[in-house]
Amino acid sequence: MERENWTSRLGFILAASGSAIGLGNIWRFPFVTGTNGGAIFILIYLAAITLLGYPILVSEMSLGRTTAKNPIGAFKKIAPNTGWPLVGALGVLSGFVILSYYSVVAGWGMSYIFKSLTFTANNNFPQLFEQHIGSLVQPIFWHGVFMLLTVVVIGAGIVNGIQKLVKYLMPILFIIIILLIFRSLTLNGAARGLSFYLKPDFSEITLQTFADAISQAFFTLSLGMGAMITYGSYLNKKESITESAVYVIIFDTLVALLAGFAIFPAVFSFGFDPASGPGLTFITLPAVFTKMPFGNFFSLIFFVLLTIAALTSSISMLEVVVAFLVDEYSWSRKKASYLVGLLIFLVGIPPLLGYSKLATINFLGMNLLDSYDWITNTIFLPAGGILTAIFVGHIWGSKQAAIEANQNSRLKIGLIYEILLKYIVPLAVLAIMLISIWKTLS
Known part of the structure; x- marks a missing residue:
């Protein structure tokens, strides 16, 4: 079976x-920023995404392109008859587990598109959110709808599915977020939110700030879960990996920062708490929107934005597992997409029920959805990133990876990349990972 390729560099960069x-x-970055002191977190996050995120991103893309394989096949091709393919398996597992609860949260966002139409200032938004996630039928229905959308896109293929979808959705995403920023910045009292967001307070720095910044960098760049290895495997040799990786980081960081500009001025304008945690999106923001002129409209487009962003990520997570089955077992793309999608939907039921029927079950003091999130973001993704850095840096060879990445590129990487990849990235991520585990267990 002939392997598909992206038809252009722009197609790959957008995907x-x-x-x-x-x-x-849109969901995680604002509340993590809010709970970590605002501007100071952003500075540490930018350092993490540049010094740790970029080398791993380039490495994963290079590993994918040089092997033209899924994550497990990529490690197997370079290091056959060793245990290294297990690192690829960890990536496939990570994408599978993350998508199972990611789809649940995305389903909440989809449901709020329609709930937005009836929001009023009299709504009790904490109660409204608790009623939604605590019910049985609604969360399962929207979880299923979101997974079905994801499956349909992946089943259509790389060019006709993923590339065609993101070509339209990514520009729409930017238009919506700019519209929200314009409205947010014109509110009375918006300056207080801008100060929180742009003026660093160094007294807010803790070890948790560094841990959350690195975790956010891995989560937002889809690192350690095999997505960038898989997407890199569809990239032809004419395209520049080093330049494409820069564009990906710029676009990703830009959207996160723009989301902050849309959210924090509005939150401060109406006197809400920026450190309200995950509920910032589903409790605080709807309350903010109802206080604005045309609030229902802005609430509606915000949750459309959230759903679009969720879908462009979910398709990459499903593609990791589907590519593995297509490559290694010669499954048809449609068969792999629909069967894996159904299985992920079923695995997402327990965390979904963690707010209702399974609310009494917890792990390390966390409900089931938070447990899934903690395991993947504190253990799976950092471990995948560490082992990928070690593999590319020491087994495949950082020089060989640099040669692959530098093909047809005006932006060349060399000694600094090799030092970061071989020594700084594994040690820094391992240290933060162990600290995060220790803090949770202690």
């Missing part, structure tokens, strides 16, 4: 950026 841009930017 890879779409993989990176998702709930991590």
Whole structure:
């Protein structure tokens, strides 16, 4: 079976950026920023995404293109008859587990598109959200709808599915977010939100700030889950990996920062708490929107934005598992997409029920959805990133990876990339990973 390729560099950049841009930017980044002191977190996050994220991103893309394989096949091709393909298997597992609960949260966002039409200032938004996630039928229905959309796109293929979709969705995403920013910045009291967002307070720095910044960098760039290895495997030799990776990071970071500009001025304008955690999106923001002129309209387009961003990421996570089955077992793309999609939907039921029927079950003091999130973001993704850095840096060879990445590129990487990849990235990520585990267990 002939392997598909992206038809252009722009197609690849939009698809890879779409993989990176998702709930991590619109849902996760604002509340993590809010709970970590605002501007100071952003500075540390930018350092993490540049010094740790970029080398791994380039490495994963290079590994994918040089092997033209899925994550497991890529490690197997370079290091046959060793245990290294297990690192690829960890990536496939990570994408599978993350998508199972990611789809649940995306389903909440989809349901709020329609709920937005009836929002009023009299709504009790904490109660409204608790009623939604605590019910049985609604969350399952929207989880299923979102997974079905994801499956349909992946089943259509790389060019006719992923590339065609992101070509339209990514520009729409930017238009919506700019519209929201314009409205947010014109509110009375918006300056207080801008100060929180742009003026660093160094007294807010803790070890948790660094841990959350690195975790956010991995989550938002889809690192450690095999997505960028898979997308890189469809990239032809004429395209520049080093330049494409820069564009992906720029687009991803830009959307996250723009989301902050849309959210924090509005939150401060109406006197809400920026450190309200995950509920910032589903409790605080709807309350903010109802206080604005044309609030229902802006609420509607915000949750459309959230859903678009979630979909461009979910398709990359499903593609990781589908590519493995197509490559290694010669499954048809449609068969792999629909069967894996159904299985992921079923695995997402327990965390979905963690707010209702399974609310009494917890792990390390967390409900099931938070447990899925903690395991993947604190253990799976960092471990995948560390082992990929070690593999590319020491087994395949950082020089060989640099040669692959530098093909047809005006932006050349060399010694600094090799030092970061071989020593700085594994040690820094391992240290933060162990600290995060210790803090949770202690």
